[in-house]
Amino acid sequence: MTCFSLSCNTGSFLTPSAVQRRYFGVGGGLCTRSCVFTSLGFNQFYKFQHDCVWEKKLGYCGGRNRVPSLTVPFCYKTPRGVSSNNKIEPFVSRSKGERKTHHGKGEGNGLKKRFSLRWRPRLRLLAMRMKRASIKSILNELGVLIRKNYRAVAFSASVSVVFSLCFLILKLTTLPPTKSVPYSDLITSLQNGYVDKVLVEEGSRRLYYNMKSQIVENDYVSGEESQVADVSISPDIDEIGSEGTTTASQNSPVNVLKKFSKTRASIPEWQYCTRKIDHDEKFLVSLMREKGVTYSSAPQSALMSMRSTLITVITLWIPLIPLMWLLYRQLSAANSPARKQRPNSQTVGFDDVEGVDSAKVELMEIVSCLQGDINYRKLGAKLPRGVLLVGPPGTGKTLLARAVAGEAGVPFFTVSASEFVEMFVGRGAARIRDLFNAARKFAPSIIFIDELDAVGGKRGRSFNDERDQTLNQLLTEMDGFESEMRVVVIAATNRPEALDPALCRPGRFSRKVYVGEPDEEGRRKILAVHLRGVPLEEDTDIICHLIASLTTGFVGADLANIVNESALLAARRGSESVAREDIMEAIERAKFGINDKELRSSKISKELTKLFPWMPSLMGKNERRQDDLQGPLGYQSLS
Numbered sequence: 001m002t003c004f005s006l007s008c009n010t011g012s013f014l015t016p017s018a019v020q021r022r023y024f025g026v027g028g029g030l031c032t033r034s035c036v037f038t039s040l041g042f043n044q045f046y047k048f049q050h051d052c053v054w055e056k057k058l059g060y061c062g063g064r065n066r067v068p069s070l071t072v073p074f075c076y077k078t079p080r081g082v083s084s085n086n087k088i089e090p091f092v093s094r095s096k097g098e099r100k101t102h103h104g105k106g107e108g109n110g111l112k113k114r115f116s117l118r119w120r121p122r123l124r125l126l127a128m129r130m131k132r133a134s135i136k137s138i139l140n141e142l143g144v145l146i147r148k149n150y151r152a153v154a155f156s157a158s159v160s161v162v163f164s165l166c167f168l169i170l171k172l173t174t175l176p177p178t179k180s181v182p183y184s185d186l187i188t189s190l191q192n193g194y195v196d197k198v199l200v201e202e203g204s205r206r207l208y209y210n211m212k213s214q215i216v217e218n219d220y221v222s223g224e225e226s227q228v229a230d231v232s233i234s235p236d237i238d239e240i241g242s243e244g245t246t247t248a249s250q251n252s253p254v255n256v257l258k259k260f261s262k263t264r265a266s267i268p269e270w271q272y273c274t275r276k277i278d279h280d281e282k283f284l285v286s287l288m289r290e291k292g293v294t295y296s297s298a299p300q301s302a303l304m305s306m307r308s309t310l311i312t313v314i315t316l317w318i319p320l321i322p323l324m325w326l327l328y329r330q331l332s333a334a335n336s337p338a339r340k341q342r343p344n345s346q347t348v349g350f351d352d353v354e355g356v357d358s359a360k361v362e363l364m365e366i367v368s369c370l371q372g373d374i375n376y377r378k379l380g381a382k383l384p385r386g387v388l389l390v391g392p393p394g395t396g397k398t399l400l401a402r403a404v405a406g407e408a409g410v411p412f413f414t415v416s417a418s419e420f421v422e423m424f425v426g427r428g429a430a431r432i433r434d435l436f437n438a439a440r441k442f443a444p445s446i447i448f449i450d451e452l453d454a455v456g457g458k459r460g461r462s463f464n465d466e467r468d469q470t471l472n473q474l475l476t477e478m479d480g481f482e483s484e485m486r487v488v489v490i491a492a493t494n495r496p497e498a499l500d501p502a503l504c505r506p507g508r509f510s511r512k513v514y515v516g517e518p519d520e521e522g523r524r525k526i527l528a529v530h531l532r533g534v535p536l537e538e539d540t541d542i543i544c545h546l547i548a549s550l551t552t553g554f555v556g557a558d559l560a561n562i563v564n565e566s567a568l569l570a571a572r573r574g575s576e577s578v579a580r581e582d583i584m585e586a587i588e589r590a591k592f593g594i595n596d597k598e599l600r601s602s603k604i605s606k607e608l609t610k611l612f613p614w615m616p617s618l619m620g621k622n623e624r625r626q627d628d629l630q631g632p633l634g635y636q637s638l639s
């Protein structure tokens with residue numbers, strides 16, 4: 001068996017060829033993040049993370065990527081980091097016999113192997129972690145967790161306290177066990193003269209009664225009760241202590257309470273309980289009179305009424321809690337859609353937005369005003385309150401707004417207008433108020449409202465009163481800025497014609513900036529931005545020119561997608577850099593969709609077959625000839 005040591009770099013994805021080329025036979029080293037191995041028709045991704053956890057995923061891999069199967073037994077942590085003395089065993093290098101024995105061993109052996117491969121490293125890892133863990137660190141982590149989620153912790157703690165109190169009250173007010181019997185039993189007992197006392201509870205249908213034979217017992221138990229009452233009154237006399245001594249703990253209020261509840265539970269005041277039958281009261285009373293039974297009626301005890309109220313409240317509130325929580329979330333101002341982004345968390349600048357130069361210039365001016373570089377006040381000018389970015393989807397309107405925030409270095413409140421559309425009337429308006437209040441508080445600041453048409457549509461066209469109210473509030477808030485309050489509202493929309501005219505009047509979104517489709521030069525620049533971090537096989541400029549010339553009508557989002565797709569295609573190929581072919585395939589996919597070529601041809605041939613049965617063979621021939629010549633974009637001749 002040949003053993004290989006493995007070493008890989010941070011985040012590198014290794015194809016079989018790369019593994020063979022770079023790592024077979026190389027001495028042990030650091031394995032810091034992730035490595036990918038490909039094996040017999042499957043990709044086996046062994047992901048080594050910082051803490052040396054590895055996981056395995058399987059996915060099908062194309063024929064040309066097939067390489068010998070590799071196993072990675074384990075890796076461990078060293079003072080230098082995560083080190084791997086992983087032995088890579090190429091099964092192909094074994095002799096036939098060896099291979100046979102490897103695959104053909106008994107089930108027990110297979111289980112053992114699986115255990116050693118799967119569980120041993122995990123168990124080792126667990127053991128290592130357990131060794132490292134100390135009570136102090138666990139407490140620290142717990143403290144951090146509580147501090148982070150203090151609201152949730154406080155809420156759950158108060159809920160648990162309330163429930164515990166309820167439980168305690170219910171426990172304390174538990175009635176002594178009373179046996180429930182049918183009404184007929186009471187009648188029979190009355191007729192036989194066994195019944196001693198009957199109590200009719202007011203406000204309910206319950207009847208309690210005692211039998212004559214229990215009178216003596218009851219008296220005895222009542223005597224005990226008075227004894228216990230004495231104990232609770234004079235705690236100096238400890239009757240329960242084994243040696244008759246008085247101890248502070250035994251006389252503590254908790255103990256006395258316990259004794260009290262114990263005694264209550266052990267003395268059934270009423271032995272039997274039944275439910276009376278309607279319209280049978282007359283007969284019952286006459287029977288009791290006839291047999292000389294003592295009968296009376298009494299209201300429900302305060303404890304009992306408290307208990308039943310509590311039970312009702314709990315049973316009502318338990319199903320209502322999720323509903324109330326939903327309502328709270330809807331109505332809560334804390335759930336306001338305004339998400340503030342601090343300037344330091346912004347990484348987008350004007351350098352990242354290309355191909356929309358005129359829009360950039362307009363917005364740069366606003367940034368200069370916010371930063372105080374342009375003294376517009378000297379000439380009596382006011383900072384524009386609103387800037388409306390208009391243009392087709394994917395041209396970079398949102399990106400531009402983020403770039404403004406990043407360059408201006410001021411708090412940036414971003415929100416999608418659809419988040420103002422609420423179920424409850426008035427909530428959308430309240431959210432707008434919250435958003436503008438927050439922006440005023442952090443002034444100078446920028447508010448960005450994406451997809452403004454969701455709330456800014458013309459009023460009075462629908463019966464949606466809530467949307468009109470929200471728009472009214474937005475108009476009011478935009479009027480409400482004082483001139484020295486440096487808050488700029490940037491909004492973006494694809495449908496400027498749908499907006500209410502009041503929104504676009506001077507003083508609100510007076511400045512309209514068109515963000516259009518980029519021209520060839522613009523596309524080249526956008527591609528240069530997106531290809532910054534992508535390793536290419538050819539010169540970046542050449543590739544940018546090539547793609548820009550082939551993508552007329554594409555917007556920034558399309559170009560970003562092409563770059564991403566081509567990188568994915570290159571990764572699928574197992575290459576470490578993106579080739580021209582990958583880019584061309586990505587453009588084809590963007591233009592025609594995946595496998596659209598086959599779909600379209602089959603659809604056309606189906607239609608033609610209906611008309612001319614002899615057509616399919618001809619179609620097939622033509623298609624093949626065309627494929628041999630060049631692709632739909634003609635890139636084969638270019639490359």
Ligand SMILES: Nc1ncnc2c1ncn2[C@@H]1O[C@H](COP(=O)(O)OP(=O)(O)OP(=O)(O)O)[C@@H](O)[C@H]1O
Pocket residue numbers: 352353354355356391392393394395396397398399400450492493494526529555556557558560
């Ligand atoms: N001019 C550009 N320069 C660089 N990248 C761009 C440009 N335009 C678009 N992109 C890329 O496309 C992505 C989507 O763009 P963005 O969300 O800004 O478009 P949008 O105009 O706001 O679209 P929509 O109107 O649908 O909201 C960006 O994250 C960026 O990667």
